[in-house]
Amino acid sequence: xxxxxxxxxxxxxxxxxxxxxxxxxxxxxxxxxxxxxxxxxxxxxxxxxxxxxxxxxxxxxxxxxxxxxxxxxxxxxxxxxxxxxxxxxxxxxxxxxxxxxxxxxxxxxxxxxxxxxxxxxxxxxxxxxxxxxxxxxxxxxxxxxxxxxxxxxxxxxxxxxxxxxxxxxxxxxxxxxxxxxxxxxxxxxxxxxxxxxxxxxxxxxxxxxxxxxxxxxxxxxxxxxxxxxxxxxxxxxxxxxxxxxxxxxxxxxxxxxxxxxxxxxxxxxxxxxxxxxxxxxxxxxxxxxxxxxxxxxxxx
Amino acid sequence: xxxxxxxxxxxxxxxxxxxxxxxxxxxxxxxxxxxxxxxxxxxxxxxxxxxxxxxxxxxxxxxxxxxxxxxxxxxxxxxxxxxxxxxxxxxxxxxxxxxxxxxxxxxxxxxxxxxxxxxxxxxxxxxxxxxxxxxxxxxxxxxxxxxxxxxxxxxxxxxxxxxxxxxxxxxxxxxxxxxxxxxxxxxxxxxxxxxxxxxxxxxxxxxxxxxxxxxxxxxxxxxxxxxxxxxxxxxxxxxxxxxxxxxxxxxxxxxxxxxxxxxxxxxxxxxxxxxxxxxxxxxxxxxxxxxxxxxxxxxx
Numbered sequence: 001x002x003x004x005x006x007x008x009x010x011x012x013x014x015x016x017x018x019x020x021x022x023x024x025x026x027x028x029x030x031x032x033x034x035x036x037x038x039x040x041x042x043x044x045x046x047x048x049x050x051x052x053x054x055x056x057x058x059x060x061x062x063x064x065x066x067x068x069x070x071x072x073x074x075x076x077x078x079x080x081x082x083x084x085x086x087x088x089x090x091x092x093x094x095x096x097x098x099x100x101x102x103x104x105x106x107x108x109x110x111x112x113x114x115x116x117x118x119x120x121x122x123x124x125x126x127x128x129x130x131x132x133x134x135x136x137x138x139x140x141x142x143x144x145x146x147x148x149x150x151x152x153x154x155x156x157x158x159x160x161x162x163x164x165x166x167x168x169x170x171x172x173x174x175x176x177x178x179x180x181x182x183x184x185x186x187x188x189x190x191x192x193x194x195x196x197x198x199x200x201x202x203x204x205x206x207x208x209x210x211x212x213x214x215x216x217x218x219x220x221x222x223x224x225x226x227x228x229x230x231x232x233x234x235x236x237x238x239x240x241x242x243x244x245x246x247x248x249x250x251x252x253x254x255x256x257x258x259x260x261x262x263x264x265x266x267x268x269x270x271x272x273x274x275x276x277x278x279x280x281x282x283x284x285x286x287x288x289x290x291x292x293x294x295x296x297x298x299x300x
Numbered sequence: 301x302x303x304x305x306x307x308x309x310x311x312x313x314x315x316x317x318x319x320x321x322x323x324x325x326x327x328x329x330x331x332x333x334x335x336x337x338x339x340x341x342x343x344x345x346x347x348x349x350x351x352x353x354x355x356x357x358x359x360x361x362x363x364x365x366x367x368x369x370x371x372x373x374x375x376x377x378x379x380x381x382x383x384x385x386x387x388x389x390x391x392x393x394x395x396x397x398x399x400x401x402x403x404x405x406x407x408x409x410x411x412x413x414x415x416x417x418x419x420x421x422x423x424x425x426x427x428x429x430x431x432x433x434x435x436x437x438x439x440x441x442x443x444x445x446x447x448x449x450x451x452x453x454x455x456x457x458x459x460x461x462x463x464x465x466x467x468x469x470x471x472x473x474x475x476x477x478x479x480x481x482x483x484x485x486x487x488x489x490x491x492x493x494x495x496x497x498x499x500x501x502x503x504x505x506x507x508x509x510x511x512x513x514x515x516x517x518x519x520x521x522x523x524x525x526x527x528x529x530x531x532x533x534x535x536x537x538x539x540x541x542x543x544x545x546x547x548x549x550x551x552x553x554x555x556x557x558x559x560x561x562x563x564x565x566x567x568x569x570x571x572x573x574x575x576x577x578x579x580x581x582x583x584x585x586x587x588x589x590x591x592x593x594x595x596x597x598x599x600x
Binding site for chain 1: 386387388481482483484485488502504505506508515516517518519520521522523524526554556557559560593594596597598599600
């Protein structure tokens with residue numbers, strides 16, 4: 001079933017305690033779609049400037065990503081520069097230049113409107129709402145958000161939440177949105193705002209799923225090769241929706257398995273700078289790591 | 301098989317955002333032994349002052365804890381006062397009065413020397429070594445430690461590690477001891493210092509087990525009723541060793557299941573002030589929550 005992502009495409013300059021990279025292909029839609037491409041042929045909607053090089057287009061093409069929705073505008077591509085602290089869990093944003101992404105109002109190519117699995121990557125809830133209105137009959141919509149929108153566009157965010165199936169939100173954002181410090185209470189309070197399920201991300205500590213009355217917990221897959229955490233959250237989402245879109249199961253009933261795939265894909269992403277590791281991963285590596293993860297959770 | 305704990309017994313005064321309690325029965329040996337008492341009849345070694353009231357002795361007796369090793373000395377019982385921050389994950393120690401615990405050199409009653417499962421709760425590694433020397437033929441020794449001993453008694457700690465089976469250590473302490481920021485690397489580096497296994501505690505984010513070449517991850521049992529986190533680590537240990545001591549399985553092969561029990565016991569502990577909840581828990585509640593935990597980890 002067709003999977004659509006609407007999000008950012010960026011040039012990322014990243015410094016970590018172990019190294020650095022300049023102007024690597026990044027952005028939520030890039031990470032999501034490359035992650036999902038290991039399961040299905042994702043459709044991408046995003047915007048780049050005239051400076052977007054052929055090698056990045058070739059990367060998308062090589063991953064069999066449908067780029068009919070990738071538009072090029074006069075100006076420069078979104079640029080982000082960040083530096084990770086020693087613990088790799090916190091980072092400082094050093095520079096943000098939205099460039100062509102700042103004015104972007106996504107317009108879906110006609111053949112995208114029948115997409116069934118939708119990822120509304122982090123952007124203004126107003127934009128997410130107008131994007132969602134262009135989809136005819138979505139089967140499952142997952143949205144991401146961030147503290148900025150909770151602070152400056154809470155109204156539109158609260159309008160969006162009952163219209164989507166799932167919200168992806170990190171721990172501190174869930175606390176900010178709900179005023180609850182306890183993560184179980186915060187997750188349930190987000191759920192009460194309208195989505196069918198909430199995936200609460202805890203970075204290196206994994207994730208929690210709130211679905212109806214049930215709470216599930218997912219530790220992160222433990223890896224000692226954390227090279228660059230950038231894109232972990234978006235590739236986590238790409239693994240989840242990629243898995244769901246490529247199987248004919250009831251998606252809500254398959255969420256736990258899908259989150260296991262997302263967890264594993266995210267753990268592979270962070271083992272290289274930018275998309276270096278994620279783009280070269282094989283489906284067999286993913287399956288083997290899911291098996292390892294499954295064994296790890298067997299408590300006998 | 302007989303389970304022994306050597307540790308502190310204290311009067312705890314605790315402030316949380318939701319309430320406070322004064323001079324509640326606390327200390328590592330209290331939490332450990334009450335937790336373990338749900339599985340077996342633990343033997344306790346500790347020291348209290350003349351101010352230790354009959355009601356606390358009655359609590360131990362009611363839990364069928366063997367207090368032959370509980371000695372009373374002239375002076376006052378160990379006192380601790382702490383205040384938890386809003387997030388319940390961090391706390392400030394406001395007062396510490398070691399009192400009779402400061403001079404305590406544990407001497408085991410003769411009939412304790414055949415104990416097979418041993419918990420050396422947090423204390424000076426020198427004291428832990430001298431305690432261990434009094435056990436004839438232990439089957440499994442688990443020790444706890446803290447940043448203080450890593451800083452001021454690293455030598456004795458490094459002597460202790462090859463003599464024990466398992467070390468319980470929290471994330472920041474493992475990083476301090478090994479200089480490794482990545483928790484997988486830190487856990488493996490602690491393992492290389494001699495113990496057969498390492499249980500790395502991450503507070504509300506659960507725990508990791510390093511055993512031989514294998515790494516296992518355990519999320520915390522999600523509870524929205526966090527009343528008082530005091531004693532979570534020691535009751536976690538009590539659940540682990542209580543489970544192991546009450547079963548005739550190979551303890552190393554049963555560690556994952558034991559850690560699931562420890563996780564559940566710790567989650568029950570934090571649902572009340574001091575020992576309020578833990579002492580009244582039934583074995584059925586523990587078993588039901590272990591079932592819930594097991595279901596939660598099924599990824600389909």
